Amino acid sequence: MGVPAQTNPAEAVADGDTADARTSTVVDVKGLTMHYGDIEVLHGIDLAIARGDVCAIVGPNGAGKTTLVEILEGYRTRTGGAVTVLGLDPSHPTRAWRSRIGIVLQSCEMPAALTVWELVERFAGYYPQPRPVAETLELVGLSDRPNARAGTLSGGQQRRLDVAMALVGDPDVLFLDEPTTGFDPSARHQAWDVITGLRELGKTIVLTTHYMEEAEALADRVIVVVAGRVVADGTPETLGGRDHAPSTIRFRLPEGVNVAQLPSSHNGGFVADRDHVTMTNADLDDLEALIAWCRENTRPLPGLTVERPSLEDVYLELTGGVR
Ligand code: ATP
Numbered sequence: 121m122g123v124p125a126q127t128n129p130a131e132a133v134a135d136g137d138t139a140d141a142r143t144s145t146v147v148d149v150k151g152l153t154m155h156y157g158d159i160e161v162l163h164g165i166d167l168a169i170a171r172g173d174v175c176a177i178v179g180p181n182g183a184g185k186t187t188l189v190e191i192l193e194g195y196r197t198r199t200g201g202a203v204t205v206l207g208l209d210p211s212h213p214t215r216a217w218r219s220r221i222g223i224v225l226q227s228c229e230m231p232a233a234l235t236v237w238e239l240v241e242r243f244a245g246y247y248p249q250p251r252p253v254a255e256t257l258e259l260v261g262l263s264d265r266p267n268a269r270a271g272t273l274s275g276g277q278q279r280r281l282d283v284a285m286a287l288v289g290d291p292d293v294l295f296l297d298e299p300t301t302g303f304d305p306s307a308r309h310q311a312w313d314v315i316t317g318l319r320e321l322g323k324t325i326v327l328t329t330h331y332m333e334e335a336e337a338l339a340d341r342v343i344v345v346v347a348g349r350v351v352a353d354g355t356p357e358t359l360g361g362r363d364h365a366p367s368t369i370r371f372r373l374p375e376g377v378n379v380a381q382l383p384s385s386h387n388g389g390f391v392a393d394r395d396h397v398t399m400t401n402a403d404l405d406d407l408e409a410l411i412a413w414c415r416e417n418t419r420p421l422p423g424l425t426v427e428r429p430s431l432e433d434v435y436l437e438l439t440g441g442v443r
Contacts, residue, residue, distance in 0.1 A: 146171045146293055146324045147192060152201035154187050154348075161187055163348045164201065169341070174315070174325040176339035178332070180439050184348040185328045186297065192326065193223055193295050206292060219247050222291035224282050226298050232271025236262055239270060240284050247289035259321075260284045260314050276307030283314060294318060296327040300334060312337050332432040342431070344438050352438050360434040366401040369410065371424040373397050383409040396423070 147169035154162035162184050169175045177185050190196035191203060194210035194217075203210060208217045230239065237253060244250035257263045260280040265273070273281060279299070286294060299315065300308040308331075315338050318325060329335055335342045336356045344352040344359070352360045372395055373379065379392045385406045390397040399406060407426060414421055429437075 144171050145169070146173075146206055147175075147326065148202075148204045149188075149192075150202045152188070152191065152203060153199045154184070154191065154196075155199045160199075161348050162198075165345075165348075165350055167343055167350060167353065169324060169326060171324055172319070172322050173340045174319050174327070174338050175341040175343060176335035177326065177328045177343050177345060178330070178335055178435065179345035183345045185345055188345065189295055189297060189326065189328060193221060194218070216248075219289055220292045222286035222289060222294040224286045224294070224296045224299065226301065230270045230278075230281070233269055235267050235269055236273070236281055236284075237266040239281065240288050243285045244288045249290060250288050251290040253288065256284050256288045259287060259317060261310065274307075276303060276310060279303070279307075279311060280314065287318070291323070293324045293326070296325065298328055298330065300329070300331065308334070332430070332435050336431045344435065346439050352434075356431050359431065360438050362429055362431070362434045365429050365434070366403060367407075367426050367428050369399045369402045369407060369424070369426050370396055371421040374419045374422065377419065383413045385409070402426075 149167045152165040194213040
């Protein structure tokens with residue numbers, strides 16, 4: 121997450137644009153195609169993002185995520201299809217429309233000698249109705265560092281400043297490109313807190329990420345793009361049929377018990393793996409049979425877990441194992 125580009129902020133002043141801010145669909149994409157030269161990299165993308173949604177766009181390197189998001193931001197002109205963001209075609213942006221879009225890119229250069237307050241205040245001056253600087257710093261957790269020079273901030277604080285600069289125009293839609301790439305776990309969780317706070321303000325957020333735990337922690341919607349096509353679109357809980365997928369039952373083999381003594385399954389049986397036994401592809405009948413066996417034999421099942429596939433498992437399945 122880097123430059124809070126906000127497009128060209130100097131242009132971000134009201135110009136009477138009247139794009140409808142009240143419709144519930146904020147991003148609407150139909151049959152979107154994109155060519156670079158002779159090569160088509162987006163092959164007819166359809167998607168809609170509702171107001172207030174946090175939507176994660178995920179997919180392997182080169183899938184077309186950045187191209188898609190840059191088209192939505194008004195930075196790249198599509199080859200075909202129909203796109204509206206906040207009711208306006210981003211390939212014909214107006215100043216007022218730009219002032220309603222916040223953008224945080226992957227990398228940035230900032231004047232190192234300016235303080236946090238000075239930088240955010242400077243950006244505030246570009247917008248028709250900026251959020252107060254103090255409030256913006258509070259939102260991103262930088263209110264204790266207003267006088268720190270940008271060049272002295274840690275990586276995590278720098279990203280907070282990026283978000284502050286994207287937020288000070290009080291945008292309706294925020295695009296975050298890989299917001300936590302390179303963060304340590306603690307900085308990542310702090311960034312998630314900031315993004316969760318933005319969701320509570322009702323902002324529509326579109327983020328790209330390579331971390332499924334990030335998509336799971338933040339997103340209402342996950343859209344999986346593979347080789348220029350949407351291959352799955354759903355909530356983190358239901359993506360790719362995850363909520364109906366078979367489970368994996370796992371526990372430590374009780375002392376004196378042989379795997380062959382455990383109840384077998386129509387889907388297969390238990391497989392011993394060092395001191396654990398595992399049944400993949402298990403369903404409720406398998407679990408019931410196992411519990412009945414425990415009762416009959418008055419045996420515990422130490423360390424018993426029953427798990428559905430993780431979002432990462434589903435993602436890898438959808439992408440053919442490619443991260
Ligand atoms: P990553 O996860 O690596 O950031 P991505 O999903 O964002 O990848 P894009 O950057 O959108 O993917 O790239 C999609 C395809 O378009 C890739 O094959 C890439 O090489 C190609 N591409 C991207 N930008 C250009 C460009 N300016 N000119 C030509 N080809 C490009």
